[in-house]
Amino acid sequence: MNANVLRYSAFTSDPQGGNPAGVVLDARELHEADMQRIAAEVGYSETAFLSPRDDGSFDVRYFSPKAEVSFCGHATIAATVAHAQRHGPGERVLHTRAGPVRVDVDADLTATLRSVEPRVAALEADDLAAILHALDWRAEELDPALPPAVAYAGAWHPVIAVSTRERLSRLDYDFEALAALMARRDWTTINLVWREDVATFHARNPFPPGGVVEDPATGAAAAALGAYLAVHDALPPQRTFVIHQGREVGRPSVLRVRVPDELRDGVRVSGAAVRIDAGEVQR
Known part of the structure; x- marks a missing residue:
């Protein structure tokens, strides 16, 4: 056909x-x-x-x-x-x-x-350790103000925030190990983020379950991040923010996110x- x-x-x-x-x-x-x-x-x-x-x-x-x-x-x-x-x-x-x-x-x-209505859940310590091991990242490189979690807005994505742009810019991970972990947990991408300021984020999204090393723009993960920030009381006052993604793979992208007062109404991504x-x- x-x-x-x-x-x-x-x-x-x-x-x-x-x-x-x-x-x-x-x-x-x-x-x-x-x-x-x-x-x-x-x-x-x-x-x-x-x-x-x-x-x-x-x-x-x-x-x-x-x-x-x-x-x-x-x-x-x-x-x-x-x-x-x-x-x-x-x-x-x-x-x-x-x-x-x-x-x-x-x-x-x-x-x-x-x-769809988003959800946010805890990321188990063993899963976090496995993610960091596959990424070759260290726990002390993470942003203590944005603790790791798993968020959903149509698909599940671990949210891992790092404290520096330099850490986010270096991504050379164990494809097979991360793919196997994500398959077991039914995660779509790993949402790796750095917060430049209260309303500006930079993101990278490994996507080994789809056979893709890195997604240059991930709308489902952006919506999930909006829910994560709302639950962690980390949204800017206007409840909107911008995500820059894809620069490292030569395909710069801009995603604009708005989070309603009631999460059950769904996160907006433009x-x-x-x-x-x-x-x-x-x-």
Whole structure:
């Protein structure tokens, strides 16, 4: 079964930046095996497959080159901007494996997703030790004001904050060891962050479960970070902040996050998306 695959980069206005995603706007005739094959051929960290419903909403599934994931923020931004370019701005409702996600695309083709209800949990000491060992990081390099935890906004991500930009800039980890740990715990990425100031973060996200060394922009992890900061009373007064990601891999990205007063309303993550190629590709 063939499908028209679009290529967009999310959280950027430059095709050379952001996080690339494959997008299939009508996947109703595709089987799961077709989706996995297409995602592997496209080779991006995720490809989003939309299946329109009669009520105007969409079923959506996300596949990395290796496996399906429950939710992917950057592919959501890419897919809804791609759809809006053809059908106009407005709200889309996506039925993901994690639950319903609403996305508003404005006239400037900036998309804002509203996550499922987030959660934050403790990170077990043994798991933290295993993560640090795989990263070759030391506990004393972590930021004591932002303790390690695990956060969820559609997918689970350990949040590990370091105290210096220099520590974050050096990332050369044991791919197989981290992949095995993440598979056992059902974690999607490890969200490694450094807080420049109260409203500015820098992030790196290893993604070995998807066969990707590092994700250049991670919308699901950004939403999870928003919930983490709210629980730890570490948000700025306006409850908004910016994440810079992808610089180290040559694909700079900007993610804007807004956390409502009630976390059950879902964390908002906003960004632009841009077409990478000029034509649709049959897969």
